[in-house]
Amino acid sequence: MSTTHHHSLRKRLADLRGPGTAPRPLDARALAALAANPGCRRRALMDAAGVDKGAVAEVLGAPARFGQSRFAFSRGHAFEARVKRDGCAELLRLLGAADPGVPAEVPDLAAPGPEGRAARTRLALAEAPAGSWTLLDHPLLALEVAGSLAYLEPDAVAVAPDGRWTVVEIKSFPILDGGADAQKVGAAARQAAVYVLALDAVEPGRARPDVLLVCPRDFSNLPTAEWVDVRKQLAVTGRQLTRLTRIEDIAATLPEGTTFDLRYAADGSTPTRSRIELSQAVDAVPAAYAPECLSTCELAFHCRDRSRADGCVESLGRGLRGELGTLTTVDAVLSAAHGEAGDPADPAVAALRRAAALRAEALAAPVPGAGVPAQQAGEGAGERAGDAACR
Incomplete structure (x- = not known):
């Protein structure tokens, strides 16, 4: 995509989101959910535009109640800090470093804007010295999806002495007696597969097809790890993402003036846009509702109501x-x-x-x-x- 074309698409997506509205980042969890339902143009367009689908659902009167609680979010951050403390010594041990007492190099990835951070990450990967460990703490990876760039932030990427790249996923759910909840592990694997795809876009073949999943052991806060093979998730997710209709093609089908702007009041607290007007804008983009959407998409209840009203059998599975x-x-x-x-x-x-x-x-x-x-x-x-x- 040319620079001019890219800027034109970004302006169109900004208009859909609303002037002055900061875009919500498209993370790996959202991409994995999108890949699981590639026929949903509504989610593809709104995610690419960075629309706050949760806020839209609130105005539509069909909010979705899912996601991490504040307690779980805080617990996850505390556990990740424990894994990475003391120069990431514990993480090096879990990675199988021969001498985890030798600190790894942790380059500074700070840079202005997502483009700068992504460029800094690519440079850090290229400059990682051979023969020693390098750990990238919350790097930023860019992946083009349906003609739009998505910026993804894994918990860590490790560069081994042999030059291989390993995605590290740190989760707060426990590994009990050597095993973890299969559904949660599956969700983590799909999310990690998106990171591996993004690393392959930097340099194909350098990223390992198995990722390190770090979790608390049993009922303690002590970290343990499992190697998770994500080759199946890589194949499925990669194939589904390539099937997504290009964002510019979806946007071109919308009526002139369509926007998902909530038009906040002057104090920034209350949406002033009418429910009917916003609903018309949302419904102008075709959706592909399925019951699985209830656990992955903020607009699921609105889409379910529309699907049921139209008598679509998809609402049954x-x-x-x-x-x-x-x-x-x-x-x-x-x-x-x-x-x-x-x-x-x-x-x-x-x-x-x-x-x-x-x-x-x-x-x-x-x-x-x-x-x-x-x-x-x-x-x-x-x-x-x-x-x-x-x-």
Whole structure:
């Protein structure tokens, strides 16, 4: 992308965000969530523009309540400081340094602006001396995503004496009896894979495909570590990110004057933009809602309400959407199940009609239960059988 083109795109994204509004950084966690749902143009555009989706959701009346509590955030910072104290001696030990008592070189990465910090990080990686350890504390890496630059900040990147680069992820969830929560480890692996992709953009092949995950051991605050192979996450995330529609193409489809600016009052405390006007701007960008969005996106509740209002089967889950084939709405599914529409040769239609027939048969054959009136027992058994058949 040429410099002129890049500046033009940045101005367009600034207009979408709102004049004078500082952009929210697009971090690795957001990129991993975006890669898991590459068809969502709404999130892609708003994240690239640095829109505060949480504030937008508040104005829309559909706030999402997830993320770290202040206590967990403080605990995480305290644990990271413990891991990196005394010249990062503990971190060197976990990395497998032959002599962790020898302090590593920790270059100063301070520079004005994200572009300066990213350039300083690239220089520090290039100048790391061979034969000794170099630790980059909170480096800044740049990764182009859908035509827009994202700046990513891992907890640390270690340069080994052999010149290999290792991503270090420091988390506050515990490793109990040698194992950690699989879901949390998976989320950390997807996040770390984004950092490895960004390092590959600096120099392909230098970054290790396994990352060091540092966590508290058992119920103490003592650090321990696991090596996590992220090759699978690298392949999936890299493939999904390349599928994202270019941000400039998404922005070009929007009506003239579309903006997500909240238009704060003079004191900076209260959004003055109407809910209807903001909702129209948000809904002008197509979304791809799925139940998984509820744990990863601030706009999930708003998108879920819209998806349900439109009768989209995606609101029931991606797996079900895939099984239903050409039946894309709840009304179409019900019509097919009741024999009012649909091709009987379609496997999805045939399965729906079979399920509906089994449910009707079960409801017509009451089974008396102990101490329960026959009619109520029959209805309960029929509902259970019908639900099982539909599943």
